[in-house]
Amino acid sequence: MDPPETLEALQIRHRKEQRDLQARITQKKKSASKKTRKGVNDECATLESELKERHSQELAALNSENGFAATDEAPVEGDPEEEAQKDPETTTNGIAESLQNTSISSPTLESADSPASNEPRKKPNRAKARLARRAAEQDALAAQAAAEAASMPDLREQERINMRGYFSKYELQEKEIRADGHCLYSAVADQMDQAGLGLEPRIQPTIADKQLDGVSDAEKKLPTYKLVRYAAADYIEQNPDQFAGFMEEPLEEYLRKIRETGEWGGHLELTALARQYGIQINVLQANGTVEEITPAEDSTATGDDKKVIWLGYYHHNFGLGEHYNSLRKAA
Structure with a gap:
């Protein structure tokens, strides 16, 4: 018999299932025509609801086994980098609401009294990171050229x-x-x-x-x-x-x-x-x-x-x- 799933493993699996569902919904909406768009939207809403309900049940079952109340469940956090890469035109309010509603604070991971728990996580500025990396590469090339010039004969x-x-x-x-x-x-x-x-x-x-x-x-x-x-x-x-x-x-x-x-x-x-x-x-x-x-x-x-x-x-x-x-x- 397989050992019981830990809270951390459950959270990882939930995040993966949420990403997989998002990819499926995005693909469905891209493939939908004007005639099938309403049916596709209804189907996507149903899939979101079912996933949300199943995740809630699995969290409740795990917490009951570990002796936690349902209100003390640990959060299921999304991947900030992947969230930043999502297409805003294909990201639905239903998925965002689903991800938010399934995030439950856990006393084992972060204290409820911590101010950081109430603040949104800042997304990394990828443009600034690219510029900084490019500037560092140019500085390295300039230093290499100067060293080569210094070693060359006059x-x-x-x-x-x-x-x-x-x-x-x-x-x-x-x-x-x-x-x-x-x-x-x-x-x-x-x-x-x-x-x-x-x-x-x-x-x-x-x-x-x-x-x-x-x-x-x-x-x-x-x-x-x-x-x-x-x-x-x-x-x-x-x-x-x-x-x-x-x-x-x-x-x-x-x-x-x-x-x-x-x-x-x-x-x-x-x-x-x-x-x-x-x-x-x-x-x-x-x-x-x-x-x-x-x-x-x-x-x-x-x-x-x-x-x-x-x-x-x-x-x-x-x-x-x-x-x-x-x-x-x-x-």
Whole structure:
């Protein structure tokens, strides 16, 4: 013979039966049509009444066995989380009344004199809990990212240290060039001036700046980087077959950016300048590589006949990104 059911086990079973009934009623009402709605409502009310009556009888029987009066029966409490998730449109007043009427206080679980027994239980604020959990996850990710960043090498400092080492090797000293988009052209102009090569290109620049219309010859002197820009653009314009295959935009637009904007220069422009001025451009990088850009017809020149200028190329050290400095011969 099975042992008698305890009060706690009875309460647990009653709560489960109440939840099961609620699920059945919800399903019935969702499936009901306008014609069957009244019959379904009546059936649901009958099921609620029968469950309420049966629970009351079972509680009374158990309390009589344990020596408690019917008025001292223990409460049958609903699950707050599941109550919060119920659909308000399908929750009937009958079920709520049934749950309330079957809740009977028990001296074995909670004192009748306790103020908390008369206060409704607060439902947990699930939205606030989600926000707090999300904020904690974001803080943890931020802390992890900061820790990873702290453990990573300082690429800018490493690049600077490496470049200094190669300056000594090649007997060079650095002339800082402003990082304004014109750095390649300014560095070439500085190198040409230091080497006494001048800025006279093989192809005379065609300066078609409309802003100079009506300005006297004395006032037409342009910044040296501007002259170098025009020298590169003019060489590319007159030798399009050597460069057009490497461009991602029409030739005219490419040339306009070289002449009229602060667009950065790169390998194409260095190649054009090497051929325009008949010089070799050595580009020193932080890994020790020296890229030699030679004019096609002068590539075999040696000794005193070889005109060479030096640029330092940086990938990490400046805010705008890639950058060129002038590398002069050490005194």
